[in-house]
Amino acid sequence: MRLTIILLLTFLLVASCQLQPSETTTTVPTALSAPLPLTAPPAPTHSPTHPVLTPTATLDKWSLWTNGTQLRGANIWQRVRVPELDDDLLGNGYIGPPYVQADFDRLATAGANYVNLSIPGIFSERPPYALDEGAQANLDALLQMAERAGLFAVLSFRTGPGRSDFTFYRDGAGEWFDPALLIETVWTEQAAQDAWVDMWRYTATRYRGQPVIVGYDLMVEPNADEVLLDLYDPDEFYPRYANTLYDWNQLYPRIVSAIRSVDGETPILISPMGWGSIPWLPYLQPVQAERIVYAVHQYGPYLYTHQQPDENKPYPGEFDVNWDEIPDRFDRNWLAAYLAPLEEFHQRTGAPIVVNEFGVVRWAPGAAEFLGDEIAWFEAHGINHALWVWEPTYEPWYTEGDRAMYYPFGPDPNNLEEVENDLWQVIQNAWAANKTER
Numbered sequence: 001m002r003l004t005i006i007l008l009l010t011f012l013l014v015a016s017c018q019l020q021p022s023e024t025t026t027t028v029p030t031a032l033s034a035p036l037p038l039t040a041p042p043a044p045t046h047s048p049t050h051p052v053l054t055p056t057a058t059l060d061k062w063s064l065w066t067n068g069t070q071l072r073g074a075n076i077w078q079r080v081r082v083p084e085l086d087d088d089l090l091g092n093g094y095i096g097p098p099y100v101q102a103d104f105d106r107l108a109t110a111g112a113n114y115v116n117l118s119i120p121g122i123f124s125e126r127p128p129y130a131l132d133e134g135a136q137a138n139l140d141a142l143l144q145m146a147e148r149a150g151l152f153a154v155l156s157f158r159t160g161p162g163r164s165d166f167t168f169y170r171d172g173a174g175e176w177f178d179p180a181l182l183i184e185t186v187w188t189e190q191a192a193q194d195a196w197v198d199m200w201r202y203t204a205t206r207y208r209g210q211p212v213i214v215g216y217d218l219m220v221e222p223n224a225d226e227v228l229l230d231l232y233d234p235d236e237f238y239p240r241y242a243n244t245l246y247d248w249n250q251l252y253p254r255i256v257s258a259i260r261s262v263d264g265e266t267p268i269l270i271s272p273m274g275w276g277s278i279p280w281l282p283y284l285q286p287v288q289a290e291r292i293v294y295a296v297h298q299y300g301p302y303l304y305t306h307q308q309p310d311e312n313k314p315y316p317g318e319f320d321v322n323w324d325e326i327p328d329r330f331d332r333n334w335l336a337a338y339l340a341p342l343e344e345f346h347q348r349t350g351a352p353i354v355v356n357e358f359g360v361v362r363w364a365p366g367a368a369e370f371l372g373d374e375i376a377w378f379e380a381h382g383i384n385h386a387l388w389v390w391e392p393t394y395e396p397w398y399t400e401g402d403r404a405m406y407y408p409f410g411p412d413p414n415n416l417e418e419v420e421n422d423l424w425q426v427i428q429n430a431w432a433a434n435k436t437e438r
Contacts, residue, residue, distance in 0.1 A: 059438070061214045064152070064384070065267055065293050065352040070436045071152060071214070071384035073114030074107060075357055076392070078138070079158070079165035080120050085177055089397060094134040095120060097397040099142065104149035107390050111431030113438070114152045116356050116386040117142055118220055121160030121199055125183050129161040129195035131202070147212040152438050154269060154356065154386075155207070156217035160199050162192025167223060187224040187246050196251070201258035208263035211438060217269040217356065218255050221276040221297060222248040234274065234283040248273045249285045256289050269295040269354060276357070278341055286349045294345060297357035298374070300338050304330065305360040309413040315366035332373050339377050346381070353381075359388040359405040363413045368422040375430045387427065 064070050076099060081090045090096025107115060122136045123129050139155070146153040159165050164183035166173065173179040186192040200218065207213055224246040225231045243250055252270055259268060268291060274280030276297040284294065299305045301321035304313050313319045316331035328334065342353050355378055360367045378385045391398055391406045399416040403409055410421035 059211050059214075061265065061267055062291050064214055064436060065354070068382040069379045069384055069433070071114035071354075071386075072431050072434050073112035073116065073151065074387040074390035075116040075118045075156075076103075076142075076390050077388075078119045080125075080135070082177075082181065085181075089400075091394060091397075095138045096394075097392050098394050099145065099392045100394075101145050101148060103390070103392045104145040104151060106393075108149040108151055111428055111434060112151065112390075113431075113434040113436060114154070114214075114384070114386060115146050115390070116154045116156050116217070117146075118156045118158055118357075120165065121157035121196075122203060123160050123195060123199035125159055125161065125164045127191070129192070129198070136206075143207075143210070143212055147438075150438050151212070152214045153212050154215035154217055155203065155213060156220050156269075156356065157199070157203075158220040160186070160219075161195030162186030162189055163196075163219075167227070168221070170227075184227045187227050190245065193245065193251050193254075197254050197258045200255045201262060204259040204263040204266065208266060213266060215267045215269050215293065215354075216259060217271070217295060218252055219248075219271065222252075222271060222273045223275050224248060225273050225280075226275075232274070234280050237273070238283060249283075253287045253289075256287050256292070260289055264290065267291045267293050269293045269356065271295045271297070278338065281341055281345050284345075286351065293352050293354050294349070295354045295356050296342065298339070298355050299358065299360075301330070304364060304370070307361060307364055309363045312365060315364070315370040317366070335370075335373055336377060339374075342383065343381055353383050355383055355385045357388045358385060361404045362407055362409060362423060363404075363411050367411065368426045371423065372426045372430075375426070379430070379433070 078095050078097065078099075079090070081094060081096045086096070091098040104115065117139070119139065119142065120132070120135045122132050122139060124132050143153060158168070162183060162185040164181060166177060166182045167184050169177070170182055170184070173182045186196060196219075200216065204216065224241075225234070225237045229237070229241070229246065231237045238247075241247055245251075256268055256270075259266075268289070270284065270287070270292060271294075272280035272284040276295065278296050278298060278300060281294065281296055286292070286294075303319070303321055303323070304315060307313050316329075318327045318329055320326060321328045321330050321334070342355075346353050358374065360370055364370065375385065387407075388405050391403060402413050403416060404413075407421075407424045407427055408418040409415050410419045411423060
């Protein structure tokens, strides 16, 4: 059972932004009468106490996002542990897998200056949507470790009111996890959306002014288009569901307003729907607010970045990259064309862009060249970037499964030890350009 869970988690965790369609029932939520203005929402339900961290320096956080590529690093991932499902795979605490100071220190030693904390939000997933003190304590601990390692951190909430981490593996409901664990009511219930706003107001009140935090990422991979709708084309989604509860464009400005009512300094990261993917970015309606960064997750083309070890789809090379059964030339030119909407959105809005998740399975033929070309494009366009994923050395998590996107293990899918390899060297070479330190 453990091995099954590990294999599914390892591969599905990074597949969430481009999942395949599945048959679902369509439910249309209540339409909103008008776009919501950027006014301050009601006062927070909870009164945050002072955080453990104490500001120690004055830093222009906005300059980290606007003066060329300055933040280069990686994500960590955690979720709330389900003991009957996970056993000790994710540790024996409330949230796992567990990270320790040495894990953050290793990331900094490798050259990164930025960690994207892709973690549970600090309000409960189920009503009454109260403060989750275990999640808050976990966040405090992670921030302390990042601070001690000299890393900048972005808070990226995967979960919160009406949303569990199992939304990222939703096709596995009833197969490898209990369907009761799948919570996605944030897209159908006004109360859940209101509580998501409250969660971020509380978060910004508690953590504002902390030098280690250089961004708030409002929701990891908004996915209303798939939840109950089975839609993957924004041109199909928006004519039918714009300005309903499914529409991220009506929810996220309320969160921005709530944050700005208590914290005017910390940059705010906003992803499009479609699991934060690039094709959905042009449909994200820019908000009129200060210090906004637009974020995407880049795993295109999925058929290359998530291929099985025996598929042999190379970069550069020729194969079907988009499920149309017609071979395509897949090379640097294809990649540049696929990434072009990032620059177009930047030119249209004037706002900075970040790729705060990207990666490729480590055994993909030509993976080192692919990541090298991708990172070079980011750098040429002044884009900050964070790889998926930096693993903790906690056993059994560290060496069970295939650790598909943990690059120190190299291109051999059967190797679970750190070895010198071209792919990892490409990443370290990129991180060596970091000059900005906290």
